[in-house]
Amino acid sequence: MSRDSQIARIHRQPKSAMQSGRAGAGDWLLEFAPGEPKRLDPLTGWPGSGDTNGQVRLRFATAEAAIAYAEAQGWRYEVAKPPVVRADIKPKAYADNFKFGRGENWSH
Template sequence: MTAELRHRAVRIYQPTRNTMQSGSGKSERWRIDWEILQGAGRWENPLMGYASSADYMQGTRISFRTKEDAIHFATKQGWDYYVQQPTVKKIPPKNYAENFVYKPNQLRIMRTK
């Protein structure tokens, strides 16, 4: 294994849901991504505009059940890693009656005609 790959940092994180998803399926899994190498031979196809890279690890993702499994795998492989803490999911309470509650200094209905 080359020296730059062994001393390359990996990011361990829990991916957020896609904005098009309403459910929480597969959101508890943890993932490992490799950081982008400096001067990794990135180029763009001038005709089609596709971005390419000589870095074969850039598109590789590994998924784990827990954060501890991902950390154990990274240390077993000898990779430098850092853990990105997951974002806190904020779900505001929704109530239909809140649409009609008077709130001072807030325009509720905007008439355009």
């Protein structure tokens, strides 16, 4: 399958679940959906496919830049709305557990 027949998905990169920081979460990604299902290799048993478009992952600073690149290449695309991020979350530090004059009881 060629890239012309596949739809590129443009979306905002989510925050990593492995870190509390938001580094790299503001980037916009352009990715292709799989063009064919994965199949098991009879010799090794590893999954794989002949579609290399699934390996393409391009980063852009803005959604407009990603859209302009997709249009310049002649690719069909869809843009996903960015997720709603709560701004009222107060950052905490481990050292706050041992702070003098702490108002809460020690819980553990």
